[in-house]
């Protein structure tokens with residue numbers, strides 16, 4: 001099954017900029033951006049980010065507010081702050097043995113860095129990869145990581161897998177089976193997440209009086225370290 005997958009990936013795999021590097025910092029940037037944002041939206045932002053801050057040291061030298069501002073539009077802005085904090089830790093003390101000690105780096109992201117940057121045989125299992133593993137019942141090695149991600153994003157999708165075009169169809173026990181996944185995330189429109197995003201967008205443009213903003217959203221952003229409130233004025237952190 002693995003050889004079928006790798007032949008397919010050799011001709012059909014997506015050419016993504018983070019697949020052309022083994023720099024752990026660049027992999028970290030891509031993985032944090034990809035955590036909640038679609039690949040197509042991440043590509044130009046990833047390129048712009050690395051042009052602006054090509055190394056962890058360069059990012060560490062910038063104020064966190066710049067990182068938050070640069071992140072605008074990607075959503076889940078705490079990721080920007082975590083990335084900035086991680087860059088400062090790496091710039092100060094190097095990459096830790098246990099990568100999950102870095103802010104924002106959970107077991108999946110740590111596995112991705114170990115696999116894509118350090119070439120270790122650790123398979124990073126995101127939702128797409130997990131779905132393919134479950135449906136095929138096969139254990140793939142880490143060399144198949146990118147191919148599994150592409151297969152899970154294109155053919156072996158959650159709701160209606162396109163088994164008729166899948167390179168693994170001849171060996172897959174789940175071929176033709178449909179699932180009805182539970183929708184986990186509520187709508188963004190009208191949500192508290194939207195109020196936070198809108199408030200942060202305003203503050204990213206310029207400082208605002210607290211009284212002119214959605215205070216509940218401000219306090220939540222403040223708790224996450226995404227904004228600072230001083231003397232009734234809300235601004236990005238210095």
Ligand code: SF4
Pocket residue numbers: 132135136155156157161162163166167168169172173174175176177
């Ligand atoms: S045959 Fe269908 S269920 Fe099996 S891996 Fe391919 S797309 Fe997924």
